[in-house]
Amino acid sequence: MRRSARLLTGAVLAVGGAGLAAGIAYGVHGQVLELVPATAVPGDQVTAKATVCRDGKAAAGDASAVGAGAFTLAPAIGGGEVAGRFRVPESAQPGTYEIVAQCPSGGRQVAGDLVVSLTPPPSPEPTHSGGGLPHGSVKTGVGGAFGTDPVQTAAGLAALAVAAAGGTWLLHRRARGDGII
Structure with missing residues (x-):
């Protein structure tokens, strides 16, 4: 019984150690290279951010998988984060590319996936940028049940009040x- 427990404990430690070594070799668990935008078209500029270097030094970025080459991730002011930019080449083909950043001291490395597409991702609806209060209707799919006519609004509220009173009475x-008859 004791021998089985030792074998099981040894196996668990060996697997855990291998997982830890793989995590150190590829990147720190839970840390990734954040790419903004994560989906880009050829010619787009991409920002890469990470917390790979805890000593406040710059990191070396590698976007050669997509054809952009090396770039530098400089330390941000007041934090352990580094950030840098690269441009997706016009010759880039659609696909998913691994972008890597590595800290020069300690060799810590993180990676992120960049998706290159020939069509840009759909942009969000334009935001209200004018002064004053927003106006117009909200497109909810319900239809125009409520209008601005005060007579129709009062009639609707009266119908709701009669229905509530009748239900309460029943x-x-x-x-x-x-x-009830």
Whole structure:
């Protein structure tokens, strides 16, 4: 029994050690190279950010997989994060490319995936940039149930009030045992 426990413990430690070594070789667990935008078209500029170097030094970026070559990730002011930029070459083909950043001291490395597409990703709806309050309707798919006509609004509220009063009266009769005919 004791021999089985030792073998099992040894196997668990060996697997855990191999996983830890792989994590150190490829990157620190839970840390990735953040790419903005994560989906780009040829000619786009991409920003890479990470917390790979804890000593406040610059990191070396490698975007040669997509054809952009080396770039530098400089330390941000007041934090352990580094950031740098590279441009996706016009000759880049659609696909997913691994972009890597490595800290020169200690060799810590992180990676992120960049998706290159020939069509740009859909952009979000334009935001309200004018002064004052926003105006217009919200497209919810419900339709134009509420308008700005005060007569129709009052009539709708009156119908709701009558329905609520009728329901309350029926529930009250049922609770008293009068029954409903």
